[in-house]
Amino acid sequence: MAVGVYPGSFHPLTIAHVAVAEAARDQLELERIDLAVAADPLGKPHLSGSATERVERVRRSLGDRPGLRAVAATSQLVVELSGGYDVVVLGADKWDQVLDPGWYDDVGHRDRAVAALPVVAVAPRHGCEVRSWPGVDLRVLDLPAHLGRVSATAVRDGRTDWAV
Numbered sequence: 166m167a168v169g170v171y172p173g174s175f176h177p178l179t180i181a182h183v184a185v186a187e188a189a190r191d192q193l194e195l196e197r198i199d200l201a202v203a204a205d206p207l208g209k210p211h212l213s214g215s216a217t218e219r220v221e222r223v224r225r226s227l228g229d230r231p232g233l234r235a236v237a238a239t240s241q242l243v244v245e246l247s248g249g250y251d252v253v254v255l256g257a258d259k260w261d262q263v264l265d266p267g268w269y270d271d272v273g274h275r276d277r278a279v280a281a282l283p284v285v286a287v288a289p290r291h292g293c294e295v296r297s298w299p300g301v302d303l304r305v306l307d308l309p310a311h312l313g314r315v316s317a318t319a320v321r322d323g324r325t326d327w328a329v
Contacts, residue, residue: 166196169252181315201238257293
């Protein structure tokens with residue numbers, strides 16, 4: 166059976182993170198989704214707690230949800246994190262970041278990185294267009310529209326009803 170990876174900081178884990186992981190697992194008929202908790206996520210220097218503490222928090226929050234597990238991510242780059250997986254799961258905002266040449270040495274580097282990705286499952290996000298990309302097997306996940314507004318930032322700012 167196929168296995169997917171869903172990289173992120175998950176600081177904190179939200180109802181949308183879990184819904185995205187479960188939708189990817191179910192819609193793509195995956196055996197498991199590994200939520201790869203980034204030790205040092207790109208563009209997020211504000212995270213509190215060690216990577217080990219954050220992985221443990223995600224593990225506790227996931228509980229016994231079938232086919233979902235938290236793992237520590239040792240790389241910052243989606244293309245490296247997705248190695249060995251059949252599917253990489255991303256929010257539309259992260260997909261935009263993956264396609265942004267500003268995160269790479271040059272456009273050629275970006276194009277090689279994107280070409281190396283497995284199947285890409287993208288969760289729609291409010292205000293983000295899900296862009297197709299030549300040569301990428303892109304799947305848009307079917308999720309309730311209200312989840313596209315959920316954010317970990319809002320949870321950290323007090324929107325606790327969005328926390329898991």
